[in-house]
Amino acid sequence: MKKLAIAGALAASSLGGCAATDATSYPGGAQARGHGAAAVAQVAPGMARYSSEYVDTALWERPGLAPRDRSIVTVSALISRNQLVPLEAQLERALGNGVTPAELSELITHIAFYAGWGNATGAAEVARRVFERHGVRPEQLPAAAGELLPLNEKEEADRAAFVSASFGEVSPGVVENTTRLLFRDAWLRPGLAPRDKSLVTVSSLVAAGQIAQVPVHLNKGMNNGLTQAEASEMLTQLAFYAGWPNVFSALPVFKDVFAKRSRGEAGQR
Amino acid sequence: MKKLAIAGALAASSLGGCAATDATSYPGGAQARGHGAAAVAQVAPGMARYSSEYVDTALWERPGLAPRDRSIVTVSALISRNQLVPLEAQLERALGNGVTPAELSELITHIAFYAGWGNATGAAEVARRVFERHGVRPEQLPAAAGELLPLNEKEEADRAAFVSASFGEVSPGVVENTTRLLFRDAWLRPGLAPRDKSLVTVSSLVAAGQIAQVPVHLNKGMNNGLTQAEASEMLTQLAFYAGWPNVFSALPVFKDVFAKRSRGEAGQR
Amino acid sequence: MKKLAIAGALAASSLGGCAATDATSYPGGAQARGHGAAAVAQVAPGMARYSSEYVDTALWERPGLAPRDRSIVTVSALISRNQLVPLEAQLERALGNGVTPAELSELITHIAFYAGWGNATGAAEVARRVFERHGVRPEQLPAAAGELLPLNEKEEADRAAFVSASFGEVSPGVVENTTRLLFRDAWLRPGLAPRDKSLVTVSSLVAAGQIAQVPVHLNKGMNNGLTQAEASEMLTQLAFYAGWPNVFSALPVFKDVFAKRSRGEAGQR
Numbered sequence: 001m002k003k004l005a006i007a008g009a010l011a012a013s014s015l016g017g018c019a020a021t022d023a024t025s026y027p028g029g030a031q032a033r034g035h036g037a038a039a040v041a042q043v044a045p046g047m048a049r050y051s052s053e054y055v056d057t058a059l060w061e062r063p064g065l066a067p068r069d070r071s072i073v074t075v076s077a078l079i080s081r082n083q084l085v086p087l088e089a090q091l092e093r094a095l096g097n098g099v100t101p102a103e104l105s106e107l108i109t110h111i112a113f114y115a116g117w118g119n120a121t122g123a124a125e126v127a128r129r130v131f132e133r134h135g136v137r138p139e140q141l142p143a144a145a146g147e148l149l150p151l152n153e154k155e156e157a158d159r160a161a162f163v164s165a166s167f168g169e170v171s172p173g174v175v176e177n178t179t180r181l182l183f184r185d186a187w188l189r190p191g192l193a194p195r196d197k198s199l200v201t202v203s204s205l206v207a208a209g210q211i212a213q214v215p216v217h218l219n220k221g222m223n224n225g226l227t228q229a230e231a232s233e234m235l236t237q238l239a240f241y242a243g244w245p246n247v248f249s250a251l252p253v254f255k256d257v258f259a260k261r262s263r264g265e266a267g268q269r
Numbered sequence: 270m271k272k273l274a275i276a277g278a279l280a281a282s283s284l285g286g287c288a289a290t291d292a293t294s295y296p297g298g299a300q301a302r303g304h305g306a307a308a309v310a311q312v313a314p315g316m317a318r319y320s321s322e323y324v325d326t327a328l329w330e331r332p333g334l335a336p337r338d339r340s341i342v343t344v345s346a347l348i349s350r351n352q353l354v355p356l357e358a359q360l361e362r363a364l365g366n367g368v369t370p371a372e373l374s375e376l377i378t379h380i381a382f383y384a385g386w387g388n389a390t391g392a393a394e395v396a397r398r399v400f401e402r403h404g405v406r407p408e409q410l411p412a413a414a415g416e417l418l419p420l421n422e423k424e425e426a427d428r429a430a431f432v433s434a435s436f437g438e439v440s441p442g443v444v445e446n447t448t449r450l451l452f453r454d455a456w457l458r459p460g461l462a463p464r465d466k467s468l469v470t471v472s473s474l475v476a477a478g479q480i481a482q483v484p485v486h487l488n489k490g491m492n493n494g495l496t497q498a499e500a501s502e503m504l505t506q507l508a509f510y511a512g513w514p515n516v517f518s519a520l521p522v523f524k525d526v527f528a529k530r531s532r533g534e535a536g537q538r
Numbered sequence: 539m540k541k542l543a544i545a546g547a548l549a550a551s552s553l554g555g556c557a558a559t560d561a562t563s564y565p566g567g568a569q570a571r572g573h574g575a576a577a578v579a580q581v582a583p584g585m586a587r588y589s590s591e592y593v594d595t596a597l598w599e600r601p602g603l604a605p606r607d608r609s610i611v612t613v614s615a616l617i618s619r620n621q622l623v624p625l626e627a628q629l630e631r632a633l634g635n636g637v638t639p640a641e642l643s644e645l646i647t648h649i650a651f652y653a654g655w656g657n658a659t660g661a662a663e664v665a666r667r668v669f670e671r672h673g674v675r676p677e678q679l680p681a682a683a684g685e686l687l688p689l690n691e692k693e694e695a696d697r698a699a700f701v702s703a704s705f706g707e708v709s710p711g712v713v714e715n716t717t718r719l720l721f722r723d724a725w726l727r728p729g730l731a732p733r734d735k736s737l738v739t740v741s742s743l744v745a746a747g748q749i750a751q752v753p754v755h756l757n758k759g760m761n762n763g764l765t766q767a768e769a770s771e772m773l774t775q776l777a778f779y780a781g782w783p784n785v786f787s788a789l790p791v792f793k794d795v796f797a798k799r800s801r802g803e804a805g806q807r
Contacts, residue, residue: 036390039397042407046378046458047389049413050450055386062442082351082620083387085394109584116745116781117593118621120585121574125623128577138580144587170793173600173774174785181588182782189584207385209479210747210783236442243385244451245479247443255439305659308666311676315647315727316658318682319719324655331711351620352656354663476654478748505711512654513720514748516712524708 036086055240065233067097072196073234075099075107076203077241079123080115087123091130101136106192107200109142113182114204142191149188156183195225203234206250207242214253219261228258305355324509334502336366338468342503344368344376345469346476346510348392349384356392360399370405375461376469378411382451383473411460418457425452464493472503475519476511483522488530497527574624593778603771605635607737611772613637613645614738615745615779617661618653625661629668639674644730645738647680651720652742680729687726694721733762741772744788745780752791757799766796 037056041048060067071094078087094104104127112120160179168175187197198221205214218231231254239247306325310317329336340363347356363373373396381389429448437444456466467490474483487500500523508516575594579586598605609632616625632642642665650658698717706713725735736759743752756769769792777785 036394039393040377040390043393043396043400043410044374044377044381044389045410045413046375046455046460047381047393050378050381050455051386054450064442077385078387081385081387083385083391086387086390105582106584108578108582109588112582112585112588113778113782116615116619116621116784117589117778118616118619118624119781120582121578121624122621124577124581124585125574127581131581141581141583144583167789167793170789170796171770171773171785173602173771174777174789177592177774177777178782181592186584186588191584205783208747208781208783209477210787212787213783232440233442235440236446239443239446240382240386243388243477244382244447245474245477245482246385247440249479249481251436251439251443255436258439305663308662309646309659312662312665312669312679313643313646313650313658314679314682315644315724315729316650316662319647319650319724320655323715323719333711346654347656350654350656352654352660355656355659478746501709502711504709505715508712508715509651509655512657512746513651513716514743514746514751515654516709518748518750520705520708520712524705527708 036089059237059240062233062236064229065237068094068099069196069199069230070233070237071097071099072103072107072199073203073237074241075104076111076115076200077207077238079108079111079119080204080207081242082119082122084122084126087126088130091127095130095134101131101134101140102142102191103196105141106189107196109189110186110192110197110200111204113186114201115208142189147190148185149190149194151184151188159183193224195221198222198224198226199234202231203238203242206235206238206246209246209249211249211253214250215257218254218257222257222261228261231258305358328506328509331502331505333498334506337363337368338465338499339502339506340366340368341372341376341465341468342472342506343510344373345380345384345472346507348377348380348388349473349476350511351388351391353391353395356395357399360396364399364403370400370403370409371411371460372465374410375458376465378458379455379461379466379469380473382455383470384477411458416459417454418459418463420453420457428452462493464490464495467493467495468503471500472507472511475504475507475515478515478518480518480522483519484526487523487526491526491530497530500527574627597775597778600771600774602767603775606632606637607734607768608771608775609635609637610641610645610734610737611741611775612779613642614649614653614741615776617646617649617657618742618745619780620657620660622660622664625664626668629665633668633672639669639672639678640680640729641734643679644727645734647727648724648730648735648738649742651724652739653746680727685728686723687728687732689722689726697721731762733759733764736760736762736764737772740769741776741780744773744776744784747784747787749787749791752788753795756792756795760795760799766799769796 037048037051040051060070065073071090074090075087075094078084078090091104095101099107108120108123108127111123156179160175160183163178164175187194192200198217201217202214202221205211205217218226222228222231235247235250235254238250306317306320309320329339334342340359343359344356344363347353347359360373364370368376377389377392377396380392425448429444429452432447433444456463461469467486470486471483471490474480474486487495491497491500504516504519504523507519575586575589578589598608603611609628612628613625613632616622616628629642633639637645646658646661646665649661694717698713698721701716702713725732730738736755739755740752740759743749743755756764760766760769773785773788773792776788
């Protein structure tokens with residue numbers, strides 16, 4: 001796991017070593033986690049037991065989805081649900097699980113489109129505290145602009161034509177910005193792999209109960225390396241962080257995507 | 270109404286006596302309520318009038334749903350919508366309306382599954398302040414684990430079989446955890462009656478706009494003693510705390526459940 | 539643009555002049571905006587570039603929807619999504635764009651019904667700080683009660699009959715309050731024009747993913763002067779503040795409303 005420079009007063013409280021699944025072991029994690037978890041322990045012993053026996057521990061060690069990916073899923077769900085209090089501890093856990101500061105930076109940039117500019121702004125404020133605690137330097141973060149990943153022009157032309165035909169007269173502004181900012185820019189930023197951008201997007205959609213766009217984005221992710229076993233385990237993780245109802249709404253949608261892909265009908269909208 | 274021990278500096282500001290419907294009368298209520306209500310009075314005189322004439326007063330005195338139940342509904346809606354600022358005053362009102370600290374503790378544990386671990390953590394932080402203000406002692410709260418309510422094994426076997434057949438291959442993790450943690454554990458914790466757990470769950474679903482799961486949970490509640498008149502008044506209460514759109518989405522779903530139950534088609538999914 | 543009285547310590551930090559599209563130029567705007575924007579600049583350079591090149595600048599200068607209306611849309615979306623951190627800067631921008639304190643007051647009163655009493659309470663707290671910074675006096679704000687706008691009795695009788703027939707037995711409380719508080723009171727308050735109340739309502743619905751009620755409210759707004767070009771640009775604005783998924787859910791609904799209106803089937807439910 002990456003060593004992270006630790007600066008400031010909080011360094012004194014950091015714990016040595018890194019346990020891959022326990023947020024308290026990460027530098028700063030004890031302090032960040034303490035806030036919410038201490039309240040839960042004091043007020044809701046039942047919930048505290050589920051947390052200590054499973055949600056904070058065994059859930060993260062389940063096979064099928066690596067801890068690093070579980071962190072991307074969890075952080076995305078919390079940002080989409082504007083859960084800024086537990087977000088801090090989960091950002092600490094993400095760093096400990098191997099998500100780089102650069103990747104967290106790109107996660108916030110990407111999720112701004114899917115969870116909205118307000119949610120991403122709130123998340124940036126929490127991330128700033130975490131980055132300062134870890135002494136993250138500006139040069140560790142992705143550039144504001146730069147070389148982009150290659151674009152599949154045919155696929156993009158098809159997407160743009162479909163959206164333009166459907167909605168070009170309803171809101172030309174939305175159609176233009178979707179092409180210009182989202183598909184010819186944001187999705188092509190190199191600092192977060194395409195598969196990981198899809199982890200962020202699908203998690204955000206499920207956590208916000210927006211299942212209509214799940215098929216296109218789940219297919220996109222699976223076309224870029226997300227396996228069915230991993231997608232299945234995203235739901236196990238999201239049941240806790242997005243809530244059972246959102247996951248039960250997503251299950252039939254995931255089921256349908258898996259079934260179509262098995263039948264060779266890949267990439268359906 | 271229960272006498273609650275009051276500790277700490279805030280005791281000095283408590284008002285004497287308890288008016289069953291006014292949050293300011295509860296120990297600590299004036300301070301907790303003051304925060305949000307003072308801003309509303311200063312900024313939005315129209316809203317302040319609706320609050321003082323109805324939403325904070327007459328709404329709570331309507332027949333059909335007891336003030337204690339209205340508190341469970343309101344607290345659940347606010348936690349589901351991550352409304353931590355007004356939550357504090359509503360927790361005070363809940364205590365004044367006869368919801369015990371133990372029941373509030375179990376409400377948070379239960380709602381963690383339905384509104385997500387993040388929402389419940391935020392709620393626990395607010396509840397901690399309220400509990401400290403009232404001198405709630407750890408022994409007043411439910412145990413982390415202990416004897417569970419009896420389980421209707423046939424009903425649970427049917428539910429598990431249905432979910433497993435539908436989604437066992439999509440996400441075995443979700444299916445397992447739903448059985449193990451939710452139906453064979455959380456729903457059977459004794460500190461909050463089954464009918465009340467359903468009040469929490471249905472309110473959470475409506476407040477989050479997740480109407481797909483309302484039928485099964487509304488039926489579950491009504492099978493455990495929630496009357497149609499009470500369910501009807503949940504919606505009157507939720508119109509203010511979940512917003513009119515969520516309630517208008519829920520009305521046809523409640524209508525259909527009521528109709529099926531009248532025709533003797535009880536407990537439909 | 540309106541001159542606003544500035545009071546208090548923050549006056550010292552105000553910037554001279556007013557740029558119609560940049561929130562930092564408004565008295566207090568630099569301080570309010572600095573908080574969220576500085577974190578974004580530090581943590582997510584990609585997002586910061588989109589903000590400075592488009593979302594905070596060019597988006598607001600697009601033709602089709604005036605900056606004042608864009609502010610009403612944006613503030614409504616943020617309140618509905620409980621985004622209190624970026625709300626402060628957007629309230630400053632709204633004042634700079636010509637939304638009066640009285641109109642912001644009525645926006646909060648109106649949105650209490652659509653986004654819920656909790657969301658509106660949180661917004662009132664943020665607005666209080668902004669109003670204090672600008673020295674807004676109580677006499678500038680609308681009265682708690684007073685003369686109402688005229689009511690189209692036939693239209694209201696039709697609406698009430700429809701809702702009563704559909705849901706009168708499901709929740710008489712909701713049906714009564716919808717008539718008494720919402721349509722015979724709140725919608726008739728004079729301090730915010732009917733067209734603008736519809737801007738608030740439709741934005742709130744889209745930002746909360748509640749598209750089922752969009753047709754009736756979009757039609758209501760368009761019956762009161764909202765043009766199709768303006769409605770189209772609401773979606774361009776909301777893509778950033780409500781997130782792309784909510785806007786993509788709204789596009790087919792707006793499309794259908796526009797098509798029916800073109801065919802002369804105005805005001806469909």
